[in-house]
Amino acid sequence: DAGVIQSPRHEVTEMGQEVTLRCKPISGHDYLFWYRQTMMRGLELLIYFNNNVPIDDSGMPEDRFSAKMPNASFSTLKIQPSEPRDSAVYFCASSLSDLIMNTEAFFGQGTRLTVV
């Protein structure tokens, strides 16, 4: 398996524009996570899905952020409108659940977003 695949790797956009980040989890994994990393706030959990259903979105910073998982092999994180303070590295991760919850999560290489 190629691992968790994120696209694009780098994105530069102007303030006010819509930005869509994409993630393809590892095949067969039923959990998908979106994280944001900045120097100031570290690695923050934004939202996670189980079997394509959002379980906890309490980390989503505001209504400008939305995430979807239309099927088991694809997820998007959208920011509309984008602001300079959204500049960060966004990571997607996936994992496989089991009955005793001792599974590891695999991370993608991240998308570095710069909003100017």
Next chain:
Amino acid sequence: DAKTTQPPSMDCAEGRAANLPCNHSTISGNEYVYWYRQIHSQGPQYIIHGLKNNETNEMASLIITEDRKSSTLILPHATLRDTAVYYCIVRVANDMRFGAGTRLTVKP
């Protein structure tokens, strides 16, 4: 709320063992202790996890105290490539939240 406390930074000499501590005094009975590391700006990488017993794999060893309120990650022979930020996480189900971690610098 990451529920763990780690020193912000540590140094280690190349070839020596690196011992990274973590306090998780509020851990509950069904929470596992996980360790991840992040090298430069790459995505975090899983290292090891445990519940009560000590664990060892090809990368590291995990020592968990009997009361489970603290743990130590041991890299037995640190190399320069082990320079990274190491995160200790206590986790129930699949809610996985990271703290600030420990920045380990391995020096020649």
